Amino acid sequence: MTHLLLVEDDEVIRDAVQAVLVRYGYHVSTAPDGLTGLETFHEERPDLLLLDVMLPDLDGIGLCRRVRETSLVPILMMSARGDGLDVVSGLEAGADDYIVKPVESAVLVARIRALLRRASFPPQTPLTGEAGRPGSADAGSVLTFGDVEINPDALEVRRAGQPVALTPTELRLLLEFAANPGIVLERGVLLRNVWEHAWDGDSRVVDLHVQRLRVKIGAEHIETVRGFGYKLRR
Template sequence: MLLVEDDEVIRDSAQAVLVRYGYHVSTAPDGLTGLEMFREEHPDLLLLDVMLPDLDGIGLCRRVRETSLVPILMMSARGDGLDVVSGLEAGADDYIVKPVESAVLVARIRALLRRARFPPQTPHTGEAGRPGSADAGGVLTFGDVELDPGALEVRRAGQTVDLTPTELRLLLEFAANPGLVLERRVLLRNVWEHAWDGDSRVVDLHVQRLRAKIGAEHIETVRGFGYKLRR
């Protein structure tokens, strides 16, 4: 993985912890160096601080998302607003607030890597032509969206839709429960693997990104509860 952090003490200590857990970790002290190293090394995960010199973590995240769906975990010294929302809107999969316990950091990284490496279970299929149902080839359809769980591919109006692993798991969770309201805490547990009450902004921002890619009409907000895939 690639760790981009300008604070030398935090950078070295985080690297030492992750190496102790068996990870190979490259480090960069600023955003531009991080971008160059990302293009050269193609890491399997990015761990980015928000406040970076030259190119900040938000800008770096956007640049990476132009060409890659690699899992991205943002680190912020502030967990109460702009940093969190900006990072998620830029394409980060999750965020964590500094200072963070080593065990929590490793747990978040493991969850991200699992989502990227192991495909979700295929949603339940029923009658053909209904949301969450499959044709003979196992493709799920709802409106103009086609979801192939076996190939992990999504198409809208015949055009391929590029989803991050987290967005794909979120869509599959909806497709497995068509018409049912899914609470944010349920989505946090099933998609992000948060064993504790996480920040619902993670869910809300990912739903927003998913809607932008597959069409807002497919996912309905149920105020005070959560979201559901429209039948």
């Protein structure tokens, strides 16, 4: 049974969300504040974290950062405001996605399922081409983009020979770029293919993840095409 950790200080919301998720077949642990949530995370090692932004003792942003120091577990942030500060801060802290409260049960579960699928491998994005050529891959081959090497079978990324630690969402995003080298990918396309949002959604999710990916693999590898989207340089 998939294990979720819900960190929410409002008891009514916490109990209601837990009941919904249990009804959908998840095992759900809960915590009423950030410090308890961090302790529960280290003790129980859940498969996904669902964090409220506004928490006592240690807020959701700080909790997200602390978790990211040691883990690549999927993280979904919840915000009652949905303003730019919450969204940007949560994504910069390492969250994979965010959702604005109140939210319909079916929408919440759909977003959780999408996150869990992104964390499960092998990915579904096909990588085709002639083995050994830069920006191409066959079974058992490695894609090369400058000093970045991507092994889609081993799910390993190296930069200048050193391993790069990517979250599942970051890795999916990089594989989506690698499957389309030199091709401009619109933000809506990336939202649908990587985040599995059926709607175009908030492009800040894409922008912040591209920003994080650039820090890890080198800004020179991903080019911004203003007014359109991004592309991976061959």
